[in-house]
Amino acid sequence: MPKQKLTPAVRNYILRFFTAMTLYALFLIGAVWAFPRYHPAGLLAYLLAILPAIPIMAVIGIVALYVTEEQDEFQRSLLVRALLWGIGLTLAATTAWGFLEVFSLAPHLDLYLVFPLFCVFAGAANGVVRLTYR
Amino acid sequence: MKNQLRVLRAQREWSQADLAERLGISRQSVNAIETGKYDPSLPLAFKLARVFDTTIESIFSDQP
Numbered sequence: 001m002p003k004q005k006l007t008p009a010v011r012n013y014i015l016r017f018f019t020a021m022t023l024y025a026l027f028l029i030g031a032v033w034a035f036p037r038y039h040p041a042g043l044l045a046y047l048l049a050i051l052p053a054i055p056i057m058a059v060i061g062i063v064a065l066y067v068t069e070e071q072d073e074f075q076r077s078l079l080v081r082a083l084l085w086g087i088g089l090t091l092a093a094t095t096a097w098g099f100l101e102v103f104s105l106a107p108h109l110d111l112y113l114v115f116p117l118f119c120v121f122a123g124a125a126n127g128v129v130r131l132t133y134r
Numbered sequence: 135m136k137n138q139l140r141v142l143r144a145q146r147e148w149s150q151a152d153l154a155e156r157l158g159i160s161r162q163s164v165n166a167i168e169t170g171k172y173d174p175s176l177p178l179a180f181k182l183a184r185v186f187d188t189t190i191e192s193i194f195s196d197q198p
Binding site for chain 1: 158159160162163165166167171172174175178
């Protein structure tokens with residue numbers, strides 16, 4: 001089977017994604033390390049706490065950039081379908097979980113877990129969507 | 135939508151990968167169009183017509 005060449009859009013996406021994920025790891029480790037040691041207060045505490053969320057927000061932008069830069073319209077359509085499934089499944093799952101929480105039938109779900117959950121759903125949907133075109 | 139891509143490719147002895155390279159898209163995309171699972175946009179349909187030096191109508195047909 002011939003090796004598929006990565007499109008420039010995919011190469012840019014991978015580079016940007018791993019840069020964002022590296023920053024995420026650094027910011028997360030930094031925040032977790034600094035909070036118990038320095039007990040920041042006021043605006044500084046808010047800035048430090050929000051720091052790991054910034055690369056995650058950047059990843060959302062990076063995915064959007066990929067969708068606009070990808071010249072292969074079929075590949076673009078597959079990704080958009082996977083993202084829509086990911087969004088739909090995440091909204092459905094977190095809404096259901098929220099009501100279970102309200103009636104004390106499920107433990108509390110921290111909101112920072114919503115994005116990884118979306119990634120899992122979108123990733124699984126990406127696999128399923130691609131399988132349908134085999 | 136029905137298409138003549140397989141025939142046109144065979145006439146030129148091009149593989150799906152060859153056609154994909156000429157179009158600047160992936161082999162999977164060519165396969166999806168060829169098997170009728172994906173209908174290309176008008177710009178891509180024009181590109182296909184140019185690559186095969188023919189018209190869009192002679193490649194694609196909406197008749198069963």
